[in-house]
Amino acid sequence: MVTDEELKEIVASIAVEHRxxxxxxxxxxRQLKETDRQLKAQAVEAEHDRREMKKSNRELGKQIGGLANKFGSFTEGLALPSMQQILRSQFNMEVVSxxxxxxxxxxxxxIDVLSYANSTLNEVYVVEVKSHLRDEGVDQLLDIVSRFRHFFPEHKDKKLYGIMAAVEMSSRLKERVLSKGFYAAKISDEVFSIDVPAQFQPKAY
Structure with a gap:
């Protein structure tokens, strides 16, 4: 039988364990609340980082796009003087714009360069200039010649030819350019020159 003293000790022990x-x-x-607070803080920080990264990516995209545009304009500017000379002397164009x-x-x-002659020659040449030619560039020139007369009805009776000029043009893409009946042209040392085989026959669009 448990004595009063033992009972008191048991009760005291239970009280201590309870406390x-x-x-x-x-x-x-407290630890759970602290962990929850830290997780929430990390989530807020992660969301902030995500937004900053998204903003940085947008700004970088704009910078890259602007750089590409500037380089394209730079390429066109370098080639323009010799391009004008060839269009006038080799193709007898009266206007080069x-x-x-x-x-x-x-x-x-x-259109990067538009040139035409209103004389008995009655021809139009559109020139597309690229720093590095890709398939999209060839597609772009095809689109230009297909829509040209819609935008320039005053030239509807002229023969329309295309010239693809590039600083870098792979042999595969050059073959594609020629197969479409476009002149291929290269830009080297700031000089524009026609680069087609002797048997090449341009296509009038």
């Missing part, structure tokens, strides 16, 4: 349990539970709650942009309603057409 320790309460303290431990409070510490656990760089950077032509025309708009009809919501449609727009941009």
């Amino acid at each position: 320790e349990l309460v303290v431990a539970q409070k510490e656990t709650d 760089p950077s032509v942009r025309v708009k009809k309603g919501d449609e727009e057409l941009e």
